[in-house]
Amino acid sequence: xxxxxxxxxxxxxxxxxxxxxxxxxxxxxxxxxxxxxxxxxxxxxxxxxxxxxxxxxxxxxxxxxxxxxxxxxxxxxxxxxxxxxxxxxxxxxxxxxxxxxxxxxxxxxxxxxxxxxxxxxxxxxxxxxxxxxxxxxxxxxxxxxxxxxxxxxxxxxxxxxxxxxxxxxxxxxxxxxxxxxxxxxxxxxxxxxxxxxxxxxxxxxxxxxxxxxxxxxxxxxxxxxxxxxxxxxxxxxxxxxxxxxxxxxxxxxxxxxxxxxxxxxxxxxxxxxxxxxxxxxxxxxxxxxxxxxxxxxxxxxxxxxxxxxxxxxxxxxxxxxxxxxxxxxxxxxxxxxxxxxxxxxxxxxxxxxxxxxxxxxxxxxxxxxxxxxxxxxx
Amino acid sequence: xxxxxxxxxxxxxxxxxxxxxxxxxxxxxxxxxxxxxxxxxxxxxxxxxxxxxxxxxxxxxxxxxxxxxxxxxxxxxxxxxxxxxxxxxxxxxxxxxxxxxxxxxxxxxxxxxxxxxxxxxxxxxxxxxxxxxxxxxxxxxxxxxxxxxxxxxxxxxxxxxxxxxxxxxxxxxxxxxxxxxxxxxxxxxxxxxxxxxxxxxxxxxxxxxxxxxxxxxxxxxxxxxxxxxxxxxxxxxxxxxxxxxxxxxxxxxxxxxxxxxxxxxxxxxxxxxxxxxxxxxxxxxxxxxxxxxxxxxxxxxxxxxxxxxxxxxxxxxxxxxxxxxxxxxxxxxxxxxxxxxxxxxxxxxxxxxxxxxxxxxxxxxxxxxxxxxxxxxxxxxxxxxxxxxxxxxxxxxxxxxxxxxxxxxxxxxxxxxxxxxxxxxxxxxxxxxxxxxxxxxxxxxxxxxxxxxxxxxxxxxxxxxxxxxxxxxxxxxxxxxxxx
Numbered sequence: 001x002x003x004x005x006x007x008x009x010x011x012x013x014x015x016x017x018x019x020x021x022x023x024x025x026x027x028x029x030x031x032x033x034x035x036x037x038x039x040x041x042x043x044x045x046x047x048x049x050x051x052x053x054x055x056x057x058x059x060x061x062x063x064x065x066x067x068x069x070x071x072x073x074x075x076x077x078x079x080x081x082x083x084x085x086x087x088x089x090x091x092x093x094x095x096x097x098x099x100x101x102x103x104x105x106x107x108x109x110x111x112x113x114x115x116x117x118x119x120x121x122x123x124x125x126x127x128x129x130x131x132x133x134x135x136x137x138x139x140x141x142x143x144x145x146x147x148x149x150x151x152x153x154x155x156x157x158x159x160x161x162x163x164x165x166x167x168x169x170x171x172x173x174x175x176x177x178x179x180x181x182x183x184x185x186x187x188x189x190x191x192x193x194x195x196x197x198x199x200x201x202x203x204x205x206x207x208x209x210x211x212x213x214x215x216x217x218x219x220x221x222x223x224x225x226x227x228x229x230x231x232x233x234x235x236x237x238x239x240x241x242x243x244x245x246x247x248x249x250x251x252x253x254x255x256x257x258x259x260x261x262x263x264x265x266x267x268x269x270x271x272x273x274x275x276x277x278x279x280x281x282x283x284x285x286x287x288x289x290x291x292x293x294x295x296x297x298x299x300x301x302x303x304x305x306x307x308x309x310x311x312x313x314x315x316x317x318x319x320x321x322x323x324x325x326x327x328x329x330x331x332x333x334x335x336x337x338x339x340x341x342x343x344x345x346x347x348x349x350x351x352x353x354x355x356x357x358x359x360x361x362x363x364x365x366x367x368x369x370x371x372x373x374x375x376x377x378x
Numbered sequence: 379x380x381x382x383x384x385x386x387x388x389x390x391x392x393x394x395x396x397x398x399x400x401x402x403x404x405x406x407x408x409x410x411x412x413x414x415x416x417x418x419x420x421x422x423x424x425x426x427x428x429x430x431x432x433x434x435x436x437x438x439x440x441x442x443x444x445x446x447x448x449x450x451x452x453x454x455x456x457x458x459x460x461x462x463x464x465x466x467x468x469x470x471x472x473x474x475x476x477x478x479x480x481x482x483x484x485x486x487x488x489x490x491x492x493x494x495x496x497x498x499x500x501x502x503x504x505x506x507x508x509x510x511x512x513x514x515x516x517x518x519x520x521x522x523x524x525x526x527x528x529x530x531x532x533x534x535x536x537x538x539x540x541x542x543x544x545x546x547x548x549x550x551x552x553x554x555x556x557x558x559x560x561x562x563x564x565x566x567x568x569x570x571x572x573x574x575x576x577x578x579x580x581x582x583x584x585x586x587x588x589x590x591x592x593x594x595x596x597x598x599x600x601x602x603x604x605x606x607x608x609x610x611x612x613x614x615x616x617x618x619x620x621x622x623x624x625x626x627x628x629x630x631x632x633x634x635x636x637x638x639x640x641x642x643x644x645x646x647x648x649x650x651x652x653x654x655x656x657x658x659x660x661x662x663x664x665x666x667x668x669x670x671x672x673x674x675x676x677x678x679x680x681x682x683x684x685x686x687x688x689x690x691x692x693x694x695x696x697x698x699x700x701x702x703x704x705x706x707x708x709x710x711x712x713x714x715x716x717x718x719x720x721x722x723x724x725x726x727x728x729x730x731x732x733x734x735x736x737x738x739x740x741x742x743x744x745x746x747x748x749x750x751x752x753x754x755x756x757x758x759x760x761x762x763x764x765x766x767x768x769x770x771x772x773x774x775x776x777x778x779x780x781x782x783x784x785x786x787x788x789x790x791x792x793x794x795x796x797x798x799x800x801x802x803x804x805x806x807x808x809x810x811x812x813x814x815x816x817x818x819x820x821x822x823x824x825x826x827x828x829x830x831x832x833x834x835x836x837x838x839x840x841x842x843x844x845x846x847x848x849x850x851x852x853x854x855x856x857x858x859x860x861x862x
Contacts, residue, residue: 232777238442
């Protein structure tokens with residue numbers, strides 16, 4: 001790093017030239033591909049504006065069958081957005097659609113556990129897609145709080161990243177000048193969770209407070225829950241990322257051997273001070289996922305109890321919530337009438353991702369409302 | 379079994395004018411002579427594959443599932459594909475021994491022994507995968523519902539994986555008992571001819587069988603009871619395996635058509651594997667008189683029927699995906715056929731739906747070489763089917779942000795090769811130890827289905843049909859004939 005006369009770091013460089021490396025191709029790792037949801041472009045033959053998404057989804061062409069089908073990436077019930085000009089119609093349509101899904105979801109054999117969740121705490125979350133700027137501070141905060149392993153380039157390129165909370169990014173609009181929408185996605189703590197009923201050993205189950213919880217000790221590692229999660233938020237410990245069992249052969253070489261003593265990065269005593277003592281370190285072969293910062297919930301409940309008062313919003317804030325610079329994430333007790341979360345949940349723009357699957361998720365998203373003229377950058 | 383006169387139109391099931399003694403000689407001799415060069419070579423190859431597989435399994439357990447290339451989106455790949463494939467193969471044996479017994483199909487006697495053995499070995503290979511695909515094999519006993527000090531904490535009876543455990547262990551137990559029950563009289567036959575150590579071994583294996591009427595009566599009673607128990611299992615086991623997928627919420631998995639579709643596919647692939655083994659076994663052990671072209675043709679008919687059922691299921695799936703009007707379901711099938719794994723869908727369709735249609739031709743049904751290649755095609759196709767259902771479906775489901783792609787690592791491929799090694803090692807040992815064709819059962823049908831007993835009729839019926847020299851005018855018989 002360059003420093004000036006006073007010893008201050010200077011974040012600029014002069015006399016930079018382009019090396020001979022230009023034009024060469026190399027691999028780099030990224031967590032997500034560049035996915036689209038509603039990108040439009042001009043058909044080269046007909047000059048009509050068409051959905052350009054499908055081109056990316058077709059590998060094999062059998063003669064005429066090559067255009068994909070309209071809507072494969074446009075009408076997914078994941079991202080909801082509307083321009084400010086038609087927001088009223090949008091809200092009406094959204095409400096109608098949600099009502100339709102909810103009516104269908106009521107038709108089931110099992111009575112469910114709604115009465116249990118109506119008592120005591122019922123934890124939930126609200127994410128405002130209008131406020132989210134996709135900075136990733138929540139992801140970093142989550143990893144620091146919950147001892148989520150940092151797996152390195154090689155593992156990440158194999159899609160082994162462990163992040164409990166990720167920012168999904170989808171592009172929409174003109175294919176030559178697309179806009180992006182960001183969606184923080186963590187475990188939705190479904191109240192009718194597909195992951196829970198498929199676990200053969202009951203390692204994942206539902207608490208009376210609506211938390212979808214993991215018993216790491218009980219987990220055998222069939223990965224059935226991860227397969228059956230529509231949101232794909234469950235993470236499997238493919239290798240011993242945290243040096244939790246200290247068999248040297250199990251240490252993935254992340255290129256991070258610390259110093260000369262050849263101790264694996266994660267097993268170094270100084271490095272291990274980065275771990276949060278309130279959170280279990282997971283061993284190889286178990287599934288983990290967002291816990292709604294259950295350690296913070298327990299701490300908040302305990303504080304309220306020792307102070308002999310009801311729990312307040314301020315007692316429990318998740319790591320992602322505290323890190324978010326724009327206040328896009330609100331966590332709280334859905335049964336607390338006075339809470340901030342209850343106010344946010346009243347918005348008519350709210351929706352649940354994949355509501356028709358009847359997962360009864362505890363995370364509400366507030367639809368994005370776009371307020372910019374066509375073709376304006378940023 | 380064995381009651382009632384055989385219609386003279388039927389082809390004899392035992393050829394070559396066999397006497398009871400000759401049957402004993404023919405079927406016992408492979409266990410009595412020194413192994414041939416072909417056998418030794420095959421055994422070395424199988425054992426090498428087995429060893430490679432064991433090494434790969436040890437690597438998996440020691441280092442972790444990270445030695446495979448599964449990822450956060452695709453949690454099951456070759457492991458569960460192979461599991462379902464092997465379980466499917468393990469369906470022919472019990473179908474032949476139980477359901478065909480109830481339907482009084484006498485041709486089953488020529489192939490039931492080997493098919494049941496194949497079932498047992500295939501189930502062993504299959505059961506390996508659920509065990510080693512878990513992250514922590516050392517706590518796999520959590521699956522079992524036994525009283526414990528953890529609460530007690532029971533497994534989750536809602537989970538299809540737990541149903542799998544019960545279904546497969548039941549199936550394995552009943553198949554093994556059924557197989558062994560049939561083997562007891564034959565082991566006694568081998569025992570009575572053996573000397574020295576072999577005599578001791580077969581004395582133990584034959585459980586003191588003397589051939590007394592009482593023994594036969596109990597033997598028949600037990601066979602019937604086991605057939606009754608095994609019959610529903612043929613249908614239930616793969617139904618339950620299909621529940622692993624059908625009860626999920628993933629588009630392409632969440633399908634009510636799966637149980638019948640899986641059962642048909644299982645019988646389809648099972649018969650194909652029986653054909654692969656039988657075509658080789660009858661040639662190497664010189665059993666053409668017991669496993670005749672008629673046997674091969676019968677099994678090819680089953681392959682044709684089940685292959686067509688599977689084909690109808692594939693088309694129904696496509697139609698329902700479109701008809702559902704649900705974009706995720708539509709996209710799942712669109713992705714199967716045209717997505718990055720299009721080649722596996724293409725392989726599945728070609729091998730499973732198109733190629734068995736050749737069996738409409740009698741000439742091809744009775745052609746040993748064609749049968750052999752077709753049986754290999756079917757098994758490749760059925761492997762692709764499971765790969766399409768498992769990996770392709772998981773690769774691109776609801777959230778495009780999590781879409782991924784999957785290619786197996788050498789360890790995963792090695793475990794698959796290893797199970798092939800286990801399968802063939804066991805099979806090769808089996809042909810050396812036990813009579814490959816059920817001696818007692820062949821003797822049972824000799825008087826009704828041996829060629830010398832239907833000779834006068836045979837002259838004017840099947841032999842001329844086979845040689846193509848005569849137009850048949852027997853009522854109810856297929857008058858069309860092929861030239862060989």
